[in-house]
Amino acid sequence: MNKFIGLGLIALAATFAAPASAAVVTLDFEGVGDFNSVGNYYNGGGGTNYGVSFSEDTLALVDSDAGGSGNFANEPSANTIMFFTNSSNAILNYAAGFTTGFSFWYTSSTSASVTVWDGLDGTGNLLGTINLAAQNTQNCTGDPTGSFCNWTNAGVAFGGTAKSINFGGTANQTGYDNITFGSDRATGGAVPEPATWAMMIGGFGMVGGAMRYRRRKTSISFA
DSSP, rough: OEEEEEEEHHHHHHHHOOOOGGOOOEOOOTTOTTTTOOOOOOIIIOOOOOOOEEETTTEEEEEEETTTTOOOOSSSSSEEEESSSSSTSSSEEEEEEEEHHHHHEEEESOOOOEESSSSSTTTTOOEEEEOOOOOOOTTSSOOTTTOOOOEEEEEEOOOSSSEEOOOOOOOTEEEEEEEEESSSOOOOOOOOOOOOOOOSSSSGOOHHHHHHHHHHHHOOOOO
8 A cells, every 4th residue: 555545544544533522612602592591502402513501591692782682892702692590500511521621701790610520410520620700890891881891711621521511600690602622722802892781680780671571571580
């Protein structure tokens, strides 16, 4: 066999043999829709099927500049972010598992911790912890008058294979964007935009009449 053809076949075989979890995957929540459940959107429910699912108390919010209910500023990508409404049910499951690291962009009015586990539903062995600071108004760019105008990249590298993340403690206080698996550095960056960021649901505050109207139309309760 020609040496170069042989090397090519070996490389091709190695590519197909590599586990799916080795690839870097980023969730930007675009397309989920305003005030809609994220749920199984990335698990065959509408977006790219990465096998990633979220607990039922996980919602997406679209910037008011794009016709949504949220008034946030400087989000890392496009117009949609994600947040949790129940600190006792703030879980991300990745059934196939992921390795190397995990990261995201966040804006928060509270300090909290995000934990990475090797079992589903926040069980098994703790692989990593990410500590979040209350930084939503610090060093804002683009729209410094917004209440939640600062976005910070946070991440952790770890050994082993992770299958779930527990975001408990950040409900109604923290917005997330560009959640990235397989790297301890999230993609994107805080791009200035002319938005005003009124505080969100519960600890985030209210997002105005449009959101209150939406709340009356759903059975979801926000504390």
